[in-house]
Amino acid sequence: MARSTARPRPRAQPAPRGVAEARSLFDREILRQALVDAFKKLDPRVQVKNPVMFVVLVGTVVTFAESITHPGKFDWSITVWLFLTVLFANFAEAMAEGRGKAQADTLRRMRSEVEARRLRPDGTEERVAAADLVRGDLVCCEAGDLVPSDGEIVEGVASVDESAITGESAPVIRESGGDRSAVTGGTKVLSDRIVVRITAERGKTFLDRMIHLVEGANRQKTPNEIALTILLSVLTIIFIPVVVVLQPFGRYAGATVSVVILVSLMVCLIPTTIGALLSAIGIAGMDRLVQKNVLAMSGRAVEAAGDVQTLLLDKTGTITLGNRMAAGFLPVGGHTEQEVAGAAQLASLADETPEGRSIVVLAKERFNLRERDLGSGHVFVPFSATTRMSGLDVDHRRIRKGAADSVKRWVAQLGGRVPDELDAIVERVARAGSTPLVVAEEATILGVIELKDVVKQGIRERFDDMRSLGIRTVMITGDNPLTAAAIAEEAGVDDYLAEATPETKLALIKSEQEGGKLVAMTGDGTNDAPALAQADVGVAMNTGTTAAKEAGNMVDLDSNPTKLLEIVEVGKQLLITRGSLTTFSIANDIAKYFAIIPALFVATYPQLGALDVMRLHSPSSAVLSAVIFNALVIVALIPLALRGVRFRPSSSAAILRRNVLIYGVGGIVAPFVFIKLIDLLLVALHAY
């Protein structure tokens, strides 16, 4: 086997551990870079993209001018804190970007210039720079070579170290033909020789795309983000006149209204908290997917994941472990269970398949049958496609296990009798979604081994979670409807598609979509490509073909189809974080009014002091406290924006109740408390 020739993996330089390299939320390096970027982002051309923060910047300029013309401690304090508000917003965005940039740098390091061994038409090799490769070129890679670019293996088989991309250190097998033929530029061939046809042009390889994505170079706003930006702009547009008119209103009342206080009020009213954190939330959402080793080709896809109402899940690997496991010994013809187990264990001792090993394990668990030392007088009979049996000859006993038909035929040949109840048991096992193996010793049939398609542990609970979120799970399998129904029942999926073909899969997606639903699926084969492209969220396995990876809008580097469930949760968490912080931001306004309005007019109407429910020290300290709170709350919420609000699958009503309570009601109460505290602190520090 190829693995035998594998050399020890070169460890010359610290190998990058894939994009999912975990960094703490406040990595010092990222922090430092973010601080620098926060100042760089003061460029008005950058600021104007965020209407809310742009208004704050303009307000800062106004108070700055005011501070210069009428210098005073209060005016300067406000100016500084307004400026800090802008900086904090920049810092939040820079923090979110920083994590992506750090990952991109790691990836870039491995995109070092590689020499490719291009094959000429006559079969001879020439050395060219990887940069010069074009689509369709054939290159040859041998053990130790880096794959120069993305491509398909057209010849050979090799074990490949893909840790650079996936972070997974175990090498994987890649071979020509079939669904395991894709190789990625930047990965290392560990054994054998393969010939690869290049499928990507320079700058468009998977690695390039990955760098692009994690870096968020030209991040597009997602549909919900655009809608929310519009809402925030609307609120900003409303609050500007609300504040500006206080100047003439005040003059009518005979008050002189301070421009600095008006600007402070405006900044406090417009939704700066969410405005400052909005882009950070989006970037961090993408980043959380990357942490899970999933690359989304667009933020739109991440958002769509939150909207998904139907999940198409491949049975094998997603719902079941993929290997069938022995689940029981069913005796026939008066034999005991232990006899069946004993014979089955002997017949499986040499069986290295997961099924065979599971039989040995089960026999040990049930009857404490240890692996016996058979001595020398035995011969293993391996499984063959013609006999469809395997077993062991020992001490003139011939023990066999295999498909019911084959074993029955074998027993009949030896002149044995098939017990009457066998067929019924075999059928019962098959109907339950399991595979029956019949065990015989010589001409006697002892019983049946039930090999079960083992449903992954905890998967049922995951599906229950999904159901509570209103998501329908559909199991896709090539099994016959009988088996499919049994497994679907056990796994707790809502529906199944049996005897699935790429065509029926595509048709199912289309019919769901016509009903207005968004569909997510995973796939890896080339024949999955149309369905992956049609699905609203198509997650291609990294082990899959290039066609599959190009058709989908996400790639799972771990090639773990169960991850679809996590992707949905990340999508939802992203939207919830935005909605919750918006609610929080608006709810905060109430307390700020109670701090600033009395301060603004108390000189003219001392009665309005009654509205100062927080009993703040003085008008100046009241306004300053509100402005400081408004700035600090941004910093305080950066971790929440980056991590996302806590999300636990439950019904929409329960999620909503929780978030309204925390961010709505909490958003009303919190600023009353903190503004008062800041005010007390200002007084204690003799600032006012």
Added chain:
Amino acid sequence: MGFLWTIVALVVALGLTWRFLGSYMEAVFDGRVRYLAWLEQPFYRLLGTGPDNEQSWRRYAGSAVVFSGAFLAFGYLLLRIQGHLPLNPQHLGAVPPALSFNTITSFVTNTNWQNYGGETTMSYFSQIGVLTVQQFVSAAVGIAVAIALVRGFSRRSSPTIGNFWVDMTRCLLYVLLPIAFLAGVVLVSQGAVQTLAGPARIHDPLNHVTQTIPRGPVGFMGAIMQLGTNGGGAFNADLAHPLENPTGLTNFLYIWLTLSIPVSLTYTFGKMVHSVRQGAALLTAMALIFGIWVGFTSYAEHQPNPAVAAAGVVHQPGGNMEGKEVRFGDTSSALFNVSMTQTSDGAVDSATDSYNPMGVFGTLTGMMLGEVTPGGVGSGLYTILIDAVIAVFIGGLMIGRTPEYLGKKIQAREVKLAGIGLLVMPITVLVLTAIAVSVHAGRVGPLNHGPHGFTEILYAMTSQGNNNGSAMAGLNGNTAFYNVVGAIDMLLGRFGVLIPAVALGGSLASKNVVPASLGTFRTDNAMFIGLVVGVIVVVGGLTFFPAVALGPIVEQLSHGRFF
């Protein structure tokens, strides 16, 4: 009838109306009510349209605007040449240009702000041919637009939202005309005058004085003025006038008429989207705010009048009776005025200017919430749907899905249109108030100084900007400045919300429906009602708090210090 019994009777009457008028209107706009089909057809032939001639939102909104504009121009002309027209027993001359502009704008926009005294300015022809006609037509426009917006929710992947001319014709023929006629008969039977014979002259031999008592086509005008939440009566004193509001029954009937269509439209909405619960949720949101405001304002008016108290009369068992009809009393008057300010009706049966500061707060803020509780005919529904879209958007995000309302995704375009619908009114009201308090022509308007004078201006701008028409009084509005500024206020307040509402309907209609599941944001439960109430109160509160703080709140906090 005691105050509480009035409330009980009103709730029962409105509950029945909600159920039956709501379902009837659904049938009308679905074209299933046909008993006057022979009358419909000639209209359609004349307009070259018909029920099969579906319109896109642009054409629908365009039709509504052109139709209103035509009436604006035509009505202006009629008021200007009033002196040459018949039915003018008092020989009233032309209505002055600025006043004509303000008045016709006021009636076309369903505002019924009146800078004139009806009995001394308008001939019977103007009352009937211009003003009453507008009371029907402007109501029909509002209802038609609401129906068009609801079609946005009930249709899927449709490029059209109905036909404006058909909706309006059906609304007039099957809803407004029959109900107004029946109500008019009852009102006249109770003693509301209805005559074209001109003012009555009565000689009082005892005191040797001759009184001229204005009369006119009052009763039937009263019916549509309330049914269509118009509020502009034939007399200056409006529904405080005994010839317009003669009995307790008529007083009750007027309140019921005003609330009936705005309330029932929520049922119509529910039926059109195949879930009455959805309509009931909106109605509950409306009722919650309405109930709290009625309670608050009634309580405020039940308190003694501080001016009277300062004059030595501390014991005022009837509450603040300054400016109130003895027939109605404090709480009932408060109920009446809250009903009229929260329906965009604007009629009064007592003088708001004499209310306690918190009483004014109640009626003023009722309008500032955007006239959605239940609001004007049609406009109340389409405006609360705009608020609901915002509530759905924020709430929907909080459950982690692209927000959807009745299966329709609320995305950038919907948020933009709802946002415009949300911001036009407060900005218009605040900016125009700011102009009025800044320029000389505006500052000479109010009769009072200080916060009370400020409130008088703010109230006028709020009332017109919300197409309510309720007058606090105490403001001399019949000046070139207030006539023109008021007209601008009314036009922006009407079409600045109406056009985005139709556009929203068009945008929603074009969308497919996302099927409901457990993960869907529910829009028919207590949480949603709370969110809608939250959006209405928080948006209204945050935009108007500073202004209100400088008006009624300061006045209240002054505890009897007067301005």
